[in-house]
Amino acid sequence: MSNQFLDLINKRRTIYAIGKNVEHTPEYLTDLIQNAIKQSPSSFNSQSSRAVILFNAEHEKFWGFVKEKLKSYATDEAAAAKTAAKMDSFAAGVGTVLFFEDQDVIQGLQDKFALYAENFPIWSEHSTAIAQFAVWSALHADGVGASLQHYNPVVDAEVHAEWNVPENWKLRAQIVFGSIEGEPAPKSYIDDAERFKVFK
Template identity: 80%
Template sequence: MSNQFLDLITKRRTIYAIGKNVEQTPEYLTDLIQNAIKQSPSSFNSQSSRAVILFSAAHENFWGLVADKLKDYAKDEESAAKTTAKMATFAAGVGTVLFFEDLDVIKGLQDSFPSYAENFPIWAEHSTAIAQFATWTALHTEGLGASLQHYNPIVDEQVHNEWDIPANWKLRAQLVFGSVEGEARAKDYIADDVRFKTFK
């Protein structure tokens, strides 16, 4: 079947080999990312997603913070060196989007709609996932590669301190992006009859 949207999301893949060879300016990419998040749906139109967009030294600083923090978890020097090298591949990109959810918004909805209170944190996870996917796909349409990382909560304190992030913003994911410097890994799909049921 031919569908423009499906074509885009099929080609959007995790790219680990990224670089700084991009034509787009930080200003252009910031506008792209902001619009992708703004146009992403959220429960009750809560618009609870927040983002911090890092370029240049700030982007590299973030991955340096992650590398330093991960050293505390390394079993030995060899594993520490491997982790540091992995973080360097992320720092090699051109930017990182830090995705947050605003806990005050979620709490406000819980107070206003107590019947749904237990669901709002779940729906907030849906909202941030959609915003992440939309941003990732938007970057792909610009010819950029990206991978979604999750080094929260181990770097939450450092991030909040470094960039003066409000305490009510909860870090959920990190999307690192840059020029495509290597192919995506092969992707296998499980059988449709395992995943889907259709009734007519």
């Protein structure tokens, strides 16, 4: 099977070894990220996804916040050192996208369409996942390595305070990105029979 979109996502991988040797400007990458999010579908066209895009020192500041907060979770010095090294590897990249969902939008839909009220928070999670995947794939298509992280709610308070993020924006995930400085590990798949059922 030959399909341009499938060819792209087949090649998209989690890249942990990232650096600052990205050929694209922050302006180019900002436009890329914003367009990927804008073109991502959402339930009832709610467009509930929000993003804070951090580059360079601001990006490093975010991972510094995470590193500092995680110190209290370490069980011993070895664990603390391992966690610190991991945060430093993220900071070694060039940027981070913080993904949020606007809770005011979700509440508004719940009020307007009461029959589906309990589903809107679930559909919101679908929307942000699609936006994350779209950004991740778009970055990969332009030769930028990335990985998806979830350090919320550990640093939520710091994020809201530092970057003046509205309280109704709920942090859901982070994509950290940079130049590809190492190859990803081989990817394995479970058997199709365990995942799919097809009826004709």
